[in-house]
Amino acid sequence: MTVTDEPTANPGYKQVGTRPIRPDGLDKVTGKARFGADLVLPGMLEGAVLRSPHPHATIVAIDTSAAEAMPGVHAVITGADFPDLAANGARPDDVLMSKNVMARDKVLYEGHPVAAVAAATRKQAKAAAAAIDVTYELLPHVLTVEQAMADDAPILHEGMRTRGLDPAPEVDSNIASRITHERGDLDQGFADADLVVERSFTTKPVHQGYIEPHAAVADASQDGRANLWCSSQGHFSMRTSTAKVLGWEPTRIKVTPAEIGGGFGGKTVIYLEPLATLLSLRSGRPVRLVMDRDEVFRASGPASGTSLRVKVGVTEDGQLTAADVWMAFEAGANPGSPVGAAGMTVLAPYDIPNFFVEGFDVVVNKPRVAAYRAPGAPMAAFAVESVLDELAAGIGIDPVELRLRNAVTEGSQAAYGPKFPVIGFVETLEAIRDHPHYQTELGPNQGRGVAAGFWFNAGMNSTATVNVNEDGNLTVVVGSPDIGGSRSSMCLMAAEELGIDVGRVNAIVADTETVGFNDVTGGSRVTLATGAAVVDACRQIKDDLRGRAAKTWDVEVDVVEWVDGQAQHVDGSETPLTLGELAAKWGRTGGPISATAALNARGVGPAFSTQVCDVEVDPETGEVTVLRYTTAQDAGTAIHPSYVEGQMQGGVVQGIGWALNEEYIYSDDGHLENPGFLDYRVPVASDLPMIDTVVVEVPNPAHPYGVRGVGEVGIVPPLAAVGNAIAAATGVRLTDLPMSPPRVLDAINRAAGDGGD
């Protein structure tokens, strides 16, 4: 660990930059924390979902009569029980969202919900679901972008025409949209290059791997209102989406957030919530729906499988001259892959005068993808950072130096449009270049790889309320589910503002009727945006407290200052009044002390990370051992350094899993063969070295504490960092993920001329 308790960004902070024990830790390790599936209500029924066994089929008929007659069954619902959003003029995306949570005329992937049951026990519900008789007419399916983009491919969505083509196409397609970015003269750029490398890459769909499965409990009343409890990254968003699918006004639903057992982007969308609500409405009882692990894999949203082609030119002195990028992203059953973000991030770290980026959003017969930590960026960076590695080797310069010579800095025009504000990319490159790790010797069959990554970070809408309690302690009320330590960060910023110890501040995540609107916890936005709202509310409270002291002393408010948790007269003529004393007397100074701030956060601070990885490859088995890993990331300011390091390490670990072993394995007939953690291989602790962290702090001037957001960018470089290290260890470049032992050995065999597979 490189960060000390004394933050480098501003040594004057007393709370920000310290490492208090996480407030949620004790309840989590003792099992007391209540996650999505833990709620039990009197009279509650258990639900089960019947899912399509086919990747693509027309639903001819559904007969639920046998299921309805089974013991314990209280309600059975199918697509026919949901409103027809298209007929009501809803947006196409919402129509597709509705059909994704419950199929109507057609199933589009194995696992697509077809019906749901509520019964007295889970066993009865499952038995009844199995007794529902669905008549399917099978349709041919497509599983990869290559299959889906073929001229004669079976079409998933009748009437879908590719957006972004000129002229507009006149035939249906599985390509939902095409995006492009360009600058300069590509031909001239490649003509100016001394070395050009072009490679094709593929990556498989991977799951976020959150340990807690999706779960929802709904309790609908006959007056058409409902209470909903669920684990998500944004209960306001769950409310909005559920209401849309049901055709309700959002405020008919109150959503109470549960403690969340991992999200990583995957818990920003609804699956079970509208089903549970409708089952509850039909049965008149509370209903709980919990996914089994295989349902999580088959029917929640993984990250896209992708196909990419990247061509980059460089001069012999290391100036990048041109880049040509082609990308096709699997969206799953409905449009909406992160190819747009991939197109914007793919060249973002570098100043390249000439480029053309083209991307395609392609539907296939797999579950609709969902966000996964810096959505779209890791696959794009895998391709570009691998090619940069080859270019550096080709012209004989150090890979960090190549990146330094082309790195964007403040004022650079980003490849996706805007000019960069103050950023810390160069600082992360220098941190790796100068780290002892980068200088160590390597042994036989060992190799070192470097890669960098970019993520925008987000702002969006947040509301926070800060209440002073009668004992002078603070309650911070936010509506941003805490998936990475945000409650602790909110407490630290509030404590810093009011000059009190962080132990006097408690943060809670409140329901949709207790706090104002908040967008999802995503885009690494909460410490920035919700944090800014908390700071704003605390500043209102400070002003209020100064006013109350002024009133008490009968002086003008501008002679009262707030220092170290108390109001004092600028000339020291009054005995200072502490927060506790002011709280105790609030009845005489205007009543309870509370403030709310609601904002749309501006001044987002982009994030960069540079990482170095050492591996050893067993040349006889293809096994890859990660020996050492160091990640440098610009956090802006590390509010709670332990959480920042945890986010950096977590991103790297997920990236290592993505690089080495994680993949959705589909049979040719469209069935997922590894819907469990035994054969969907996330890394286990013993697979990993300690992930060493260097927290770079280049404060974001647009945030009161310099925050950028740290949750996502850490997962962008590892795919290429690991691949580059394997290439260095073996002399063989792998371009298809995952780089599992069979793939690595096959590549080694082919390089040795043994033919391979």
Added chain:
Amino acid sequence: MEYLSPTTVEEASELLAARPDAEVFAGATDVIPQLRAGRAEPGALVDLKGIERLVSVSADDAGWTIGAATPTADLTGNAQLSAEFPGLVEAAGLIGSDQIQNRSSLGGNLCNASPAADSVPAMVVNDMRAVVAGPDGTRTIPVVDVTTGPGSTSLGPGEFVVEFQLDHRPARTGDAYLRLIPRTEMDIAVVGAGARLSFDEAGVCTSAAVALGAVAPTVVRVSDAESALVGTAASDILGNGDAMAAVAAAATAACNPIDDKRGTVAYRRQVAGVLARRAVTAATERALATNGAATDGAAANGVS
């Protein structure tokens, strides 16, 4: 579903005779996932861990007796057994996690009849025998004859494995088991290889056993590798000489693997050769490290 817990072998036999819908379990580390996945729905589950004889480890002058349901943690924690048969104990210790080790057993690992069972190649190279109880009394068969294919065994209705017999190691003998998994733990073998070799005083191999897991429907003895090793000097084995090339080639040839989500045919064949060679090397090094000492049966007697 009923849970039944007999306390004697005889009682268990009677229960099983009376309840054809019953299934036995030892640690249940395979049975419970199968129940949860809906792949099995027995009318009764018979817990063998209540029978003292099935959860005991003992040794006498002839060798070891290991109760079929003995937690593998008791094997890895047994210093004498670990010293005499490090390969067997390492294989047993690879099953599941630390928590699973407190439940998993050699009998369960064998009778679950997964082709990838880690302990089986190690039991086979050590010529272990299974004592089987059933309606017609007990019989003793080689471990290699217990499994007949994925998920199937040669055990008849009402039969179960009571214990394993293992002769003491002769002088200058070593065993080893290696497996390949994509992770470092919590995984299923893509290829497993067990080996046991004995040497004479001159350092020439006098007997060899090589067995592979996860590359065929059942454990595979690699007789061509064994015959290539017998008569070979330890120095040639450790020097990766011709005999070792023959071992690798024989192991590759002995495979009858499938393409599946865990590995390809080509990968399994190639890695079977690599692991067989490495297991032979490790067993040889262990045999030489014994300095000619056979195990003192009397000293081990009474260990439990």
